Amino acid sequence: MSDGVEEVRRLASNLGRIAGSAVEDVDAVLKKGMQNIKTEMQADVSGSEHFKGMAGSITYESRYSPGVVRYVGGPDKGRRGGALGNIYYFGTSRGGGSGDIDKPLRNEEPRTVSALEALAVKWAGRL
Amino acid sequence: MTGDALANGFESLLAGFTVYKDKVPATPSFPYVFVLTNFPAVSGRSHARTVHSRQLRSRTMVVGLTGASVRIVAQKLTNCLEGKRPVVVGWSLGTIESVPNEQPIQPDLDVTIPGTSENPLYQPFDWVLTGSQVP
Numbered sequence: 602m603s604d605g606v607e608e609v610r611r612l613a614s615n616l617g618r619i620a621g622s623a624v625e626d627v628d629a630v631l632k633k634g635m636q637n638i639k640t641e642m643q644a645d646v647s648g649s650e651h652f653k654g655m656a657g658s659i660t661y662e663s664r665y666s667p668g669v670v671r672y673v674g675g676p677d678k679g680r681r682g683g684a685l686g687n688i689y690y691f692g693t694s695r696g697g698g699s700g701d702i703d704k705p706l707r708n709e710e711p712r713t714v715s716a717l718e719a720l721a722v723k724w725a726g727r728l
Numbered sequence: 729m730t731g732d733a734l735a736n737g738f739e740s741l742l743a744g745f746t747v748y749k750d751k752v753p754a755t756p757s758f759p760y761v762f763v764l765t766n767f768p769a770v771s772g773r774s775h776a777r778t779v780h781s782r783q784l785r786s787r788t789m790v791v792g793l794t795g796a797s798v799r800i801v802a803q804k805l806t807n808c809l810e811g812k813r814p815v816v817v818g819w820s821l822g823t824i825e826s827v828p829n830e831q832p833i834q835p836d837l838d839v840t841i842p843g844t845s846e847n848p849l850y851q852p853f854d855w856v857l858t859g860s861q862v863p
Contacts, residue, residue, distance in 0.1 A: 687831060694791040694836035694850040695752045696762060702829075 619724045626720050628670045634713035635661045635672040641705035652689040655682030735765040737816035741808050745801050759792035759801045784857040791850040798833050798849050821859035829854050
């Protein structure tokens with residue numbers, strides 16, 4: 602008859618293995634999602650007569666901290682046309698702001714959430 | 729119980745400062761708030777795909793001659809909207825929430841204040857209001 606100690610040890614060991622690869626797994630999902638968002642943002646602005654020149658300024662970068670994966674994307678003011686980003690998305694004192702900065706994120710959210718749920722199912726199968 | 733009534737109910741909360749809706753006049757009175765409110769889009773559906781809820785999105789542009797002026801009007805604007813629940817016939821509404829957009833106060837370099845060579849300053853604020861139409 603088991604006293605449960607061995608099971609607890611195995612669970613702890615499996616949790617450790619999952620934790621070791623979790624950040625890498627999540628990073629891959631988020632990076633793909635961020636790429637999709639960037640592609641949609643570029644496609645949206647490319648359809649604008651006045652702002653299509655800033656399409657090439659839309660980019661993203663990763664920001665890692667211990668146990669945390671984060672991506673930040675949008676027009677880069679250091680790139681050609683990037684300074685127009687706030688006018689395209691937020692307008693000026695007299696209006697404008699025809700770009701919808703939330704749309705690519707809204708469209709991507711269900712795909713990324715599904716991919717993260719699939720990851721969680723995969724991890725659960727390894728416990 | 730139309731989307732227009734909902735937008736009007738939202739915009740009617742704006743008081744205590746100059747408000748321009750839809751368009752800013754050629755010679756506006758500073759400071760002012762320029763407001764644009766969308767038609768409420770579907771934000772939730774039942775399993776049968778009927779509309780459960782709609783979300784009204786609004787952008788308010790606070791414009792002033794100085795940063796302090798923008799901040800003072802922004803405070804009044806926030807007091808008018810944040811957490812408020814407008815009453816609109818035909819709608820069951822939640823509370824108004826601000827949406828962070830990380831936009832700073834910045835000069836509008838395309839506009840010159842009449843009689844000066846200075847530019848006005850502005851900051852956009854985004855808001856959402858979710859509700860459902862009463863059958």
